[in-house]
Amino acid sequence: MTGLFNYIPRQSPIHAMTGAAKLVCMLTWTMAAMITFDTRYLLLLTLSALVLFRVSGIKFREVKVLIAFSAVFMVLNNVLIYLFAPEYGVELYGARTELVHFIGRYGITAQQLLYHANVILKYTVTIPMVLLFVSTTQPSEFAASLNRIGVSYRIAYSVSLALRYIPDILKEYHDISQAQQARGVELTSKENLFKRLKNASAILLPLILSSLERIEVVSTAMELRCFGKRSKRTWYRAQAFAAGDYAIMAAGGALVCISFLLIYLNGGRLWNPFV
Amino acid sequence: MQKLSIKTIVAVGIGAALFFVLHTYVAIPTPIPNTRISFDYPILAVLSLLFGPVAGVLIGIIGHALSDLVYGSIWWSWVAGSAFFGLAMGFVGTKLKLDDGEFGVKGAVIFNIAQAVAHLISWGLIAPALDILIYSEPADKIFLQGAVGSAGNILSTAIVGTLLCIAYVAARPKKGSLTKED
Numbered sequence: 001m002t003g004l005f006n007y008i009p010r011q012s013p014i015h016a017m018t019g020a021a022k023l024v025c026m027l028t029w030t031m032a033a034m035i036t037f038d039t040r041y042l043l044l045l046t047l048s049a050l051v052l053f054r055v056s057g058i059k060f061r062e063v064k065v066l067i068a069f070s071a072v073f074m075v076l077n078n079v080l081i082y083l084f085a086p087e088y089g090v091e092l093y094g095a096r097t098e099l100v101h102f103i104g105r106y107g108i109t110a111q112q113l114l115y116h117a118n119v120i121l122k123y124t125v126t127i128p129m130v131l132l133f134v135s136t137t138q139p140s141e142f143a144a145s146l147n148r149i150g151v152s153y154r155i156a157y158s159v160s161l162a163l164r165y166i167p168d169i170l171k172e173y174h175d176i177s178q179a180q181q182a183r184g185v186e187l188t189s190k191e192n193l194f195k196r197l198k199n200a201s202a203i204l205l206p207l208i209l210s211s212l213e214r215i216e217v218v219s220t221a222m223e224l225r226c227f228g229k230r231s232k233r234t235w236y237r238a239q240a241f242a243a244g245d246y247a248i249m250a251a252g253g254a255l256v257c258i259s260f261l262l263i264y265l266n267g268g269r270l271w272n273p274f275v
Numbered sequence: 276m277q278k279l280s281i282k283t284i285v286a287v288g289i290g291a292a293l294f295f296v297l298h299t300y301v302a303i304p305t306p307i308p309n310t311r312i313s314f315d316y317p318i319l320a321v322l323s324l325l326f327g328p329v330a331g332v333l334i335g336i337i338g339h340a341l342s343d344l345v346y347g348s349i350w351w352s353w354v355a356g357s358a359f360f361g362l363a364m365g366f367v368g369t370k371l372k373l374d375d376g377e378f379g380v381k382g383a384v385i386f387n388i389a390q391a392v393a394h395l396i397s398w399g400l401i402a403p404a405l406d407i408l409i410y411s412e413p414a415d416k417i418f419l420q421g422a423v424g425s426a427g428n429i430l431s432t433a434i435v436g437t438l439l440c441i442a443y444v445a446a447r448p449k450k451g452s453l454t455k456e457d
Binding site: 030034037066067069070073080081083084085088092119122123126127128130131134152154155157158159160161162163164165166168169170173187193194196197198200201204205207208209211212214215218219222223227228269 | 278279281282284285286287288289290291292293295296297300301303312314317318321322325333337338341344345346347348349351409410411412413415416419420430431434435438439442443446
């Protein structure tokens with residue numbers, strides 16, 4: 001298996017916290033970052049995220065593939081924004097300070113640079129935190145955490161089933177795909193697009209039929225074990241909250257409050273140094 | 276709220292796993308850069324048809340959110356698009372009777388019109404509107420992404436989704452195909 005949902009066991013204060021507290025903290029953190037467009041606050045959050053990453057003892061090289069993916073996406077997103085709206089920052093900030101002029105409507109303005117900095121910071125604020133959550137929380141504790149923060153245990157159980165069956169379905173996909181390719185189903189660029197889409201169905205149909213059978217088997221097994229008869233259930237991986245957990249959840253809540261406070265102080269979501 | 280049935284819970288779990296695998300690992304690159312055709316939406320469409328709107332919404336949300344989680348940032352605007360698509364196809368599923376072994380030309384036409392409209396609403400309206408609201412991105416860029424996204428998804432759902440429905444129905448006994456012996 002490749003390193004998806006790779007829980008990396010370590011001894012660190014972050015690993016020791018309960019999953020539910022980390023989940024709350026991750027969600028409030030991303031929410032705070034989503035609300036605000038205050039560059040200073042985003043910068044501060046990014047730095048704190050990096051510090052927390054350091055504390056967790058997770059090494060950069062352990063997550064570098066995932067970071068590389070996100071980095072490519074981030075760069076492309078910025079390029080697209082610039083190509084489509086080189087003056088978008090000017091529009092947002094209501095001021096225009098041109099630094100360099102290229103050609104036509106393309107140039108570099110201070111406002112556009114600040115806007116791009118915001119866009120980039122939005123990534124750098126959330127990515128370390130989400131990766132931190134994923135790599136310091138056991139997948140089976142993740143479902144228990146969802147239930148803990150108020151998601152119905154039936155839905156939490158669905159998430160837990162999904163995490164359980166991802167590796168199985170991936171393996172099955174590879175098996176079917178190789179079997180079909182051995183029979184001459186072409187999926188590479190030697191065929192044209194429409195033919196490839198049609199050929200893909202030759203892999204997807206066995207996959208979906210076997211998944212339907214799996215659904216049948218698993219739901220019968222759960223039915224026989226009286227799943228869902230009670231209004232609550234317990235989780236093997238659930239942990240009780242400790243003082244530190246309450247503290248970080250409160251801190252997460254505070255971050256969201258700061259975001260709202262900044263909207264009030266800045267008179268809008270943007271922090272505008274130009275007026 | 277009505278309790279979810281065990282069947283729905285399991286369908287959501289395994290459906291989300293399927294969505295995740297197809298979204299993350301399987302895609303056909305197209306000549307247009309940074310645009311790929313993936314098979315997550317045909318599968319979401321078929322599963323929603325079979326298991327109904329509630330399952331559709333949940334597979335959309337859980338499958339998409341888990342796939343995003345892996346890369347470090349969840350784009351809730353696009354997750355909402357997937358949720359809507361699952362919901363819409365779930366309602367269409369109550370009209371089409373795949374489980375009774377019926378999916379003729381009429382079924383294929385209904386399915387394709389519905390999926391195209393649902394994709395257009397998801398990626399041309401819901402996701403871009405939320406992107407502008409939440410992430411404050413320039414409108415032209417967002418709508419271009421939406422247009423490219425819906426075109427790719429409509430194409431793959433039209434071809435792969437329709438073929439899957441036909442093949443699924445062919446593998447099921449038709450309703451009323453058995454007669455009682457005297």
